[in-house]
Amino acid sequence: MLKQIIRRPQVADEHLSCDLHPLIKQIYARRGVAGTEELDLTTARLAPVQSLKGLDDACRILHLAMAQGQRIIVIGDFDADGATSTALMMEALSLLGSSNHSFLVPNRFEYGYGLSPEIVDLAAQQGAQLLVTVDNGISCLAGVRRAKEQGISVVVTDHHLPGSQLPDADAIVNPNQPGCTFPSKALAGVGVAFYLMLALRKYLREQHWFTERGLAEPNIAQLLDLVALGTVADVVTLDNNNRILVSQGLKRIRAGLTRPGIQALIEVANRNQQALVASDFGFALGPRINAAGRLDDMSFGINCLLSKDLMSARAAALELDELNKARREIEQGMQAEAERVLKQLKFNEDNLPFGIALFREDWHQGVIGIVCGRLKEKYHRPSIVFAAASDDGLDKNQGEIKGSARSIPGLHIRDLLEHIDSQNPGLILKFGGHAMAAGLSIKAADFERFRQLFDRFVGDWLNEEDFQGKLLSDGALPVADMTLAFAETIREAGPWGQNFVEPVFDDEFTLIQQRLVGEKHLKMVVQKDGEVFDAIAFNIDIKAWPNIHAKQVHLAYRLDINEFRGKQSLQLMVEQLSLAQPAAEAL
Template sequence: MIHQIVRRPRVDDSHLPDSLSPILKQIYASRGVSPEDCELSLGKLLRPDTMAGLDKAAQIIADAIEAQKAILIMGDFDADGATSTSVCVLALRMMGAQKVDYLIPNRFDYGYGLSPEIVAVAASKNAQLLITVDNGISSIEGVAAAKALGMTVVITDHHLPGHTLPDADAIVNPNQDGCEFASKSIAGVGVAFYLMSALRAELRSRNWYQRQNISEPNLGQLLDIVALGTVADVVSLDTNNRILVEAGLQRVKAGRCRVGITALLEVAKRTPSRIVASDFGFAVGPRLNAAGRLDEMALGVETLLCDDIMLARRMASELDGLNAERRDLEAEMQQEALKSLESVELNEAELPWGIAIYQADWHQGVIGILASRIKDKYHRPVIAFAEAGEGEIKGSARSIKGLHMRDLLELINSRHPGMILKFGGHAMAAGLSIQAGQFAQFADAYDKAVREVLAPELLTGELVSDGELTPEQFKLELASELRNAGPWGQSFPEPLFDGYFRVIQQRIVGEKHLKLILETECGRVMLDAIAFNVDLKTWPDATIQYAQVVYKLDVNEFRGNQSLQLMVEQIEPKYNTN
């Protein structure tokens, strides 16, 4: 799909420091950056005392540590869950907890969250204190089962709560009613980090470290893991999240990160000293996620917990292999899904506003990525389903701007009681289960609900550009400045530019990537550019002499030399530039 290009209007940037280049000042101002936000120091993190339930949870965990109770961390099977679990296990061990273990449900056997079935597994491990991370806010039955077995339960989560909360001993979730913590978009790993910081303070107040003759731990050592989980979970990078991510990136650049992250960067062919947030999102995160999608997320957790670089490299290599398998599965499923939509693609009026797709042999672990790919192609909210056993199918939903997916599922559920067996999630992503025999009815109800709540103009995809660069601005120095001005990510997008160029050279590399040499309209500057995954029906084409290009500035490094390169987001042939 060719997206409409929308340029950001110029805004007043006089409040920002003149030490920034004029173009960066404008980019920051357009994203709502204040002068205070320009310095991402840890001292500017939001105070923990506004996070509801934090003190109570810290006291419960401190009591358990002093009593040497068995503590079990219950994580989710994605990158946020794996990093949250790792942060808690490492922090608790650093603080002298004697009995700490973790449990990640296998998505194929137990599904998502703290279910009564996984509580039974926790009981077999003799857990006395159960701490959920990145899940639990909707686990009414699971918490009840744990309490019935005599366990103490602390929930930490960031997902949106339902109307009823579980009867846990403490709940820490910035999105629960009454919580004044300002960063509502914090990831599960961020919530876990705040809890461990509060626990450290609670133990300090009890003179725990002196009594145990141990040093009070520096939890800053865990910020590389926090940064990885925050970026990989694609939460909005508000100022607080940007501070956490920037601190983690700096640890990696300085060579002070966990060996597991170093090993994952190695297999992804990324240079730690030059890492940016997108490397966590597109290189490290998918390899970590691959364990939970296709196998056991315990492999991902163990990689992050590991202290031996050689062992970490072996585990990272295994994760890399799982990720390659995941990509192959995804490509095959995407082709099948696109083929099933071809008949309606020719007539856009027939294309559902809300796309629901299902095939019996699709893999549960990949449907989320599949939904995201189809959403990107058609710019419509998508739910992809796969078999879940016992007559049920599980769906993974991805939304577009203007449609809150979890609220939409709640609307469908209120109108069709019993159709959705369970659901939960965020504005942009959600999960649900239905009976396989109800797929057609659900797809129809889903499409009707989308048509009701979504404005028609939102079905047209947009690329929001920061404008056109002058020939003098195509400099390596500007690319480097923008690269280091992040971290960029969700809701704090990396600078994007657009313009018309003459196409000097074009060739396909790596099967479906387009390598280009472009010339500015005035003919003064020649530029290297690359566009990934182009439409091979259009490119290459020697008759195309001009194109409208939407791009990011990138610093390309090859054999120790750096050069300017355009990373093409969209390229559209233009046969007349007037």
Template sequence: MNQKQPQIKRREFSQSSAIQLDGFSPLLMRVFAHRGITDQSQLDYRLSNLCSPATMLGVKKAGEILASSIEKGERILIVGDFDADGATSSALATHALQAMGAQSIEYLVPNRFDYGYGLTPEIVDVAAEKNPDVIVTVDNGISSVEGVERANSLGIRVVVTDHHLPGNTLPNAQAIVNPNQPGCNFPGKSLAGVGVIFYVLSQVRSLLDQNSWFERQRIEKPNMANYLDLVALGTVADVVTLDDQNRLLVHQGLQRMRAGRVRPGIRALFDVSKRSIESAIASDIGFGVAPRINAAGRLDDMSLGIRCLLAENYDQARELASELNDLNQDRRAIESSMQQEALKSLAELKNLHEDEQPWGMCLFNEQWHQGVIGILASRIKDQFHRPVIAFAQSDSSDEIKGSARSIAGIHIRDALDAVATSNPGLIEKFGGHAMAAGLTIQKHLFSEFCAAFDSEIRRVAQQENFTAQIFSDGELTPEEFNLENAHQLRNAGPWGQNFPEPTFDGEFLLLTQRLVGEKHLKMTVAPASDAQTVIDAIAFNVNLQCWPDPNVRRIRAAYQLDVNEFRGKESVQLRIEFLQALE
């Protein structure tokens, strides 16, 4: 298939909307204006600015149930999802409820290959073996209608805490806490699952405090701020929108990490990923720590990740983190092999006319790993900038499971809903949100599904959707390539989903170039307008068929202004996101 060059689009804003921010340079004020910051308060990340839990629908009822369970000494079972958000949510609930005096608290994370997603009836039956009085779902449950009914029939109360979009029917749980459920007026609609359970636990602590529980039990009232390292980790890992509330939560968590107020498991994960926790930023979590936790859920059992986060000392945590690191290495090898196979199959389409190429891409290989198809779909989507669904064989010989990833402008869950509505029986089950989804279909219906999916994408998409856009904050002057700006940009986050790290673009003279680490291009460049300002630059995972090229003397690049530290010395470095040869 043909891969189009991305387009660089410079962000625009009205000068009248720019605000004066104390302590920030004109460059950073421009960056914030591009991200819709209109008031200094949006960058005030003090904990006092957190929304009140009371505004979240269902949180009062959930708090009452859990506070009562603690006081009665009932058995509480946490049922989490099998990703980093689910792991941090499970660890947070376990830690905090124990600190509040819960006498019996356990967690259960379904094996994704045996039981699928959420609180299924089968998982409830496994949970029932532990004889819980209350099941608390974290980062799942809003679609678990049948599972909650099964729990009800066994006399087990269920508290659902989730952040995923609800379907038309809500489960008949004792309490549901989800900022996206109908009737919830909580302003932070983008909370991750770990953020939702954080608010629930804050309510539990408040109710117990009102009942003088901590005084009567002679236990120290837990400070909920001490759990914000877990909240930050899960929020960044789940790639939720970093709105005002989420930025506050992540900022506070990162501050605690840098100050050393962090649990041993997170410190060990930073160490094995070779990231400095003393200078931690959100991207260290997103690209270093989170993939190692997620590897457990993808290849093995997420309980390994939870045990790491719950470890009481560093030696124990480091051993578990090393196991997670090994799993991540295995995941990378599996992913690389799968990606090569996928690209080989797609090469057969390169001779087709553009209109004949699929608008919605479906890939299937019986040998592919179920736990890695989501990453594969994301990688192929990034290369071809089209919605992609990668399928793998399920444990049932008749079924295959798909993981979908989408692009801006195409809501993938809505697309699957439309396919299911127009083709009854074609999709057995599906769920997800705008950019990612999962589904199950019958293997013999794969070709029929591919056609139906492609047809739906053609109905809702335009050709321009398939050209990637890189949004730039403009061009830097030669004087702006300095360490002060680099540090300020780095530390002004947290940057992340829908609040992206500042990116700039411009033309440069390419002075030197060489490969490092087999697939990364190390360069020295100079702004086209000032050959005397020499700057280090690096482009990761370059196309080795194009680079290095000794004939190229001039480039256009989109980049981030970063700080490089080598042997104790700091210097400015450009991290190249997009690289185009000009001459």
């Protein structure tokens, strides 16, 4: 489905430094940069640690546990944010002098998400006296209750939106909990863990922990490479605070100050470490870590990040790379099956439900989120894809199925699930998530009922204009600025990411050459005002392209630096390709 290209309006930018390139200055202003001080991405401008609610209690509990040699077990999550959060907590506790800590990550296929009663029982068998959750816990009421029944203390660190009831934990650190004044509500789970470790170092210093034990006070900033990776991979909003965290992590990695596990992932992904950008976390490193949690056990990903030498890290990264290849194959098969289902239901771009919900018992629950995201992107509809809760089929879990949901701008998917739940008690067994992504469980027997309700409520909450996909453009880029130097300027103006998007330009070009590469990618040579440029469009509609009749094309594109055999060249990375037609001006 082609998106409507809308050019961003010209906005006032006099409040930004005149030293900036005029186009960069306008791009920043369009993305809400309120002053030049927001372009200072040093750690000195991070939101103050003390403003994060719950840190004092969490630090007191951790200090006591460390002083008494209690068994601390970190409970992680099976995505890249959960993996980096777990690795960060493990590394930081070691740096701070803890001698008795380990981690557990629920296997998605056996225990499901978060601090469940079952994972608490497993931790108890391993002698847990204190559980610290990372990237989960805020909705785990039953798990916290089970821990307290067994005399185990619980510190919850999370960033997900809380429900109407909070868990009865000994301490909760979450910027989204009621009463928390922390200015950045967009912190990823790894960001919350980083702030807790900053606070714990300060608390330990005040308790004379380091001097009494003859320990060197560690530099917690050495963990920013993990923070940057997890923050981008979790697709949280890159507000000013998160941009600082990501920028600082990128600087450390580019300078070679990163852990062997991240270096090995960069190598296996065939990226240039010295020129790494934020999008590499989301499209190259993150998926390889996620593959462990999607298909096997996230411990593989965490152990890669915790590797102490490059040789073992490379072996772990190669294993993750193989899992990622397997994940792609499964995903492609499921995507094709989803398309067949849509065709059987007689759905097309002119006849779509308001909300798409699909279920097949044999689909792999580890990749339903990716398939769901692809459907959402293709049809611009809120989508949910379900799979059996167990690889052994529906009978294993009394007919329970798990769904992964993705939304579009204008619809808060977690709020919608909460509304369906309140109107239909018992239909949704459990749910949680954010505005744009969520997870839930229902009974397979209730799928059709849920599908109809989801479709109806999405239709009630959105209007026709919301279903029209839009691609925001920064307009036509002057040919004089279509240079390698300006592409580098854009790269250095980042980090770019969610809700602080990299500039996209659009214009008409004369199509000089076109050829298919890699089965579904279109390599082009285009011309504008006498200048010739290389361009590539990924995952094009091979029924429409190559098009021997096309002479003039309209491209929405990003300026990209292509590196081949040590040489750099300018390349237009095409976001959308169509026959020439003007873009709409913003209202």
